[in-house]
Amino acid sequence: MKASLLKVLLLVLFLLSTTSIMTFAEEEIDIEDYAQNMQPGWNLGNSYDAVGEDETAWGNPFVTKALIQKVAAEGFRSIRIPITFDQRMAAGPDYTIEQDFLNRIDQTINWALEEGLYVMINVHHDSWIWMENGMETDHDNTVKRYRAIWTQLADRYKNYSTKVMFESINEPRFAVEENEQQHLDELNEAFYQIVRNSGGSNDIRPLVLPTLDTGQEPEKLDGLSQFISELNDPNIIATVHYYGFWPFSVNIAGYTRFNEEVKQDIIDNFDRVYNTFAPHNIPVVIGEYGLLGFDRHTGVIQQGEKLKFFEYMLHYAQEKGFVHMLWDNGQHLGRTSLEWADPELIDMIQTSWETRSALPNENFIYLKKGEKITDKTISFEFNSHTINQILLDGELLRAAEDYTVSSDAVTFHQELLASVVDPNQTGNQATLTVDFSGGFDWDIDIINYQTPLLEDAVGTTESFQIPTAFDGDQLATMEAYYPDGSIAGPQNWTGFKEFDYTFSPNYENRTIELKQNFFQEVNDSEVQLTFHFWSGEKVDYTIVKNGTSIEGTSGQSTPAPPEKDTEKEPEPKPDPEDSNDETEKEEDVPEGIDDEDKHLERNNEENEKNEKTEDSEAPNKETQTKEQTTDFIEEQRLPDTATQQYNFLFGGIILLVLGIGLFIWRRKKII
Known part of the structure; x- marks a missing residue:
């Protein structure tokens, strides 16, 4: 009897000790440090969030351990895994998620944890596929389905390390504006309680909550702040997304450059979020960042302007203490090659994690063929850095003789420039590399060019291409007007059309394509076009639309004015009612910065065209997935969390002490 009572006592003491230890562990979590x-x-974009048969539906190959290892090796310390459940779960009332699919999520999470990465999982495109309208038209079933997802996920990952965090929903938006915050609060509350x-470990697991649309407007920020305040939970993280000042982000309305207005948009938005x-000591994660034009291709924004945007955005985010997570749908880090598509871009991103960089006004020098070459000056915002040296195609240049440096600029001398130019050739002649004491080292291309020549052409609204001799120049933007001066084409609040959506240069094929999107909103009429090039040249061109027939005639060119930007003064900000629709969801383009969420619907179109993703080499995707899952289940399940291990350790110590005490007590009794 005494032995039984002693066993019960030991069990009670063990349970009490583990409970106290778990409580101690909870108090140790600091969400800001986390x-x-x-x-x-x-971001592991366009894989598990892809809508289709499996994770390859949008053009990316199967996710591999090598990919996750590469992400960690590149210096990233966290990974966001977007997940769409819509087509991967049964109907109600149970809404059971497919086990094979969840096994793949398990596998990827565990790969990430093995590499020491923090992991964020979420409910992704479901937000617009069935929640946006469902919260109005089928409210109860929509909520039940959402609750079912998180009930299954919470149970499945409850014993995983707290380095795995849950994000309630991606970019939430709802059909009726006046009900949006109420719907988001209801879903966030359900998520939180579940x-x-x-x-x-789910009682202490960090939870990530978004603003409406993950936007930064005051009312959206206030709505989330109020909700978090009422939770009174120390382990909550707020999240927003940022894709830049919208006209610059897609190259529309003449915003071809990273100018003060684009910079101020970063400041204003981040200041609001910070304030x-x-x-309230609530950490902020920029769960996605990039440029919206990337959803078409990364060349929509000129390289130097693109690099300046990322440098300043990351600098200011870090100044405010925001965590930033790069959106990558496969166009940055090749999922098969494991190589970066744009080494300059990732170099700037990684450099900006540690320091600021000097910023030039331009990363090119255009020299017109046949004209006298003169000194050329590149202005710099040095940001506390100094120039170590300048090289020309790897060869060290001589300061004072080849170039001079002032307090805010570098001037390259006429003799140097003339020595590298082949008067009979256009295009890139040489590259200057400006090496700084810290930060990013800039390449400045020296380009010999002639005024681009556009030829007459005929075609249809479905296929119209202008034969173009670019002769070293590159296209910046295009204007379109009717003869009476009114704006032609889509986005009729601005004469400057959206790059790649309405027009696109093809330097290899030597053409400029006017796209069907442009002609769909052009009247049967003459339209006067002006093409603006990065050299500063402007070339006029006239088209006549008659039904589906298009006829184009070349016009006069305007020489580049000295020391002047290629773009016209920016047009007024867009009216959302007049903006073009280019998403699967067919909703109006929001005003200005509100358009950062558009990339999600565009990604499907981008990947269906296979423009920027790696081809999968798996002949049998279903078999491969099952084999990967089977191999992994037994050998790579996550071990117990640190908290659980400490529980067992301290429990063992307590049992040992009690055992020693019992032994001494029994010895005394025998004696």
């Missing part, structure tokens, strides 16, 4: 340990982050009451959450 968030900073996530810096910087990367997770916090599901056991394991909303920082006073």
Whole structure:
């Protein structure tokens, strides 16, 4: 009897000790330190969030361990895994998620944890596929389906390391504007209660909550701030997304350059976010960042202007203490090659994690063929750096003789420029590399060019291409007007059309294509076009639309004015009612910065065209997935969390002490 009582006593003491230890572990979590340990982050976009048969539906190959290892090796410390459940779950009332699919998520999470990465999982494109309208038209079933997802996920991952965090929903938006915040609060509340009451480590697991549309407008920030305040939970992270000042982000309305207005948009938005959450010690994660034009291709924004945007955006995000996570749908880090598509871009991104960089006004020098060559000056914002040296195609140049440096510029001398130019050739002649004491080292291309020549052409609204001799120049933007001066084409609040959506240069084929999107909103009429080039040249061209027939006639060119930007003064900001529709969802383009969420619907179109993703080499995708899952299940399940291990350790110590005490007590009794 005494032995039984003693066993019961030992069991009670063990349970009490583990409970106290778990409580101690909870008190040790510092959510602000946790968030900073996530810096910087990367998105596994267009894989598990793809809508279709499997993770390859949008053009990316199967996710591999090598990919996750590469992400960690590149210096990223967290990974966001977007997940779409829509086509991967049964109908109600159970809404059971496919086990094979969840096994793949398990595998990827565990690969990431093995590499020391923090992991964020979410409910992704479901937000617009069935929640956006469903919260109005089928409210109860929509909520039940959402609750079912998080009930299954919370239970499945409750014993995983707290380095795995849950994000309630991606870019939430709802059909009726006046009900949006109410719907988001309802879903966030359901998410919160399910997770916090599901056991394991979920009572302390960091949870990530978004603003409406993950936007930065005051009312959206205030809505989330109020909701988090009412939770009174120390382990909550706020999230927004940022894709830049919208006209610059897609190259429309003459915003071809990273100018003060684009820069100010970063400042204004990040300041609002900071002022909303920082006073309450709520960490902020920029769960996605990039440029919206990338959803068409990364060349929509000129290289130098693109690099300046990322440098300043990352600098200011880090100044405000925000975690930033690069959106990558496969166009940045090749999923098969494991190589970066744009080494300059990733170099700038990685450099900006540590320091600021000097910023030039331009990363090119255009010299017109046949004209006298003169000294050329590149202005710099040095940002506390100094120039170490300048090289020409790898060869060291001589300061004072080849170039001079002032307090805010570098002037390259006429003799140097003349020595590298072949008067009979156009195009890139040489590359100057400006090596700085810190930060990013800039390449400046020396380009010999002639005024581009556009030829007459005929075609249809479905296929119209202008034969073009670019002769070293590159296209910046295009204007379109009717003869009476009114604006022609889509986006009729601006004469400057959206790059690649309405027109696109093809330097290899030597053509400029006017796209069907442009002609769909052009009247049967003459339209006067002006093409603006990065050299500063402007070339006029006239088209006549008659039904589906198009006829084009070349016009006069305007020489580049000295020391002047290629773009016209920016047009007024867009009216959302007049903006073009280019998403699968067919909704109006929001005003200005509100358009950062558009990339999600465009990604499907981008990947269906296979413009920027790696081809899968798996002949049997279903078989491969099952084999990967089977091999992994037994050998790579996540071990117990650190908290659980400490529980067992301290429990063992307590049992040992009690055992020694029992032994001494029994010895005394025998004696």
